[in-house]
Amino acid sequence: MLAILDYEAGNQTSVLRALRHLGIPGEITRDPAVIERASGIIFPGVGAAGQAMQNLTNSGLDRVLRAQIELGKPLLGICVGCQILLDYSQENDTATMGVVPGECVLFNPALTDEDGQPIRVPHMGWNSVQRKAPCELFEGIADDAEFYFVHSYFPSPRSEYVLATTTYGVEFCSVHGRRGMWAVQFHPEKSGRPGLALLRNFHRYCQEAQDAQ
């Protein structure tokens, strides 16, 4: 069972719907016992970093999450859930969880695209992901597969945590983390088949990790 962390993030039901479609047991929860029992945790997120961090702290879920990460529980952060694993977000000038060294920064609207046009913010739509390091999440997914993004801020972790990048005016980190603790800036639950495949890969990794214990 995968635990979808319930801290009033906008897309938690979308993530659950995608898991159901894949036949993967999942539960939206804030119950520490359920989170501890889960083979892996999905940390979703839509909206603003400040509010998200506040909900997380007020509910005490930040401590639960941190403890599970320290125990090596597999984790998948999505969008805002990817951003607030870092130390700091420019959005609402927010101190975030500090699990991965780095910060989250605003797209500079003065940047231009391949045609020399100013980029539009938010970065909204389908974009590709260039893999920089091996990552189990992408097993069996075509190199040129695209994923759905919608965000105005992007993660900028320390370089050894960069697993994949995407280009939008600037080449930014779209997947970060380390083996078993991953964070993706795009929305796998809304990225068609490649996104569903990524969620299936995460679940398989979680099961194998649990079986190995």
Add this chain to the structure above:
Amino acid sequence: MLSKRVIPCLDVRDGRLTKGIKFKGNVDIGDPVETARLYYEQGADEIVFYDITASSDGRSIMLDVVDRVASQIFIPFSVGGGISTVEHMRAVLLAGAEKVSVNSAAVKNPDIISKGAAAFGSQAIVVGMDVLKVDKSEQIPSGYEIVIHGGRKRMGLDAIDWAKTVEALGAGELCVNSIDADGTKDGYELTLTRMVCEAVTIPVIASGGAGNPQHMVEAVTQGKATAALIASIVHYGEYTIPQLKQYMSGQGVKVRTVW
């Protein structure tokens, strides 16, 4: 590199499609969920549902459609038509839509945009603009005026000013629909599309007038739009979405071709 989006728009009344839609396969032609699923499987990048339901009964049926779509279709979709309160937005988003689109309600009460953006984030709020070409005047310097009620009521509001206003209020995206081009299949209103795109920095969807894939290429090149809304050219089976994308790609437009 960001792909240009191809977005089919489905008109729904009381939970059923309002136009006959012709395509192959064992699909109920009146069911918006089955049609949306077909477009999803063909590689649509996003889907727009336009709810023209009048009754409150029909509105709850629409929420059921949204829930069924969200359980089967794993790309973003938005719902517009008749949304006028934050509570209504919340119901549609909770049922599984990514975005809500407001049009007439935003013109009558622009606060709905900022309230919606504060409650759900700008990325969830699309503002639809119905625009009529008029003589340039002091009041309408661009020569494009905002209209509501399907184009029947002129609002004395300049379309370019309005686009800037709604961006400042927190809209995450604009859908610019030309009343003059809508249904003509003669191509999008490129001048209008380009003027709006140059006036704002949020994404802009071109709407109204698509008759062939070259029109879609023009919308995203000359018109500078980030997405092209389509309806009859796919609904009546003239083109499939892969055919449209293949053409656009052949013209040098970056589109999503792996799905």
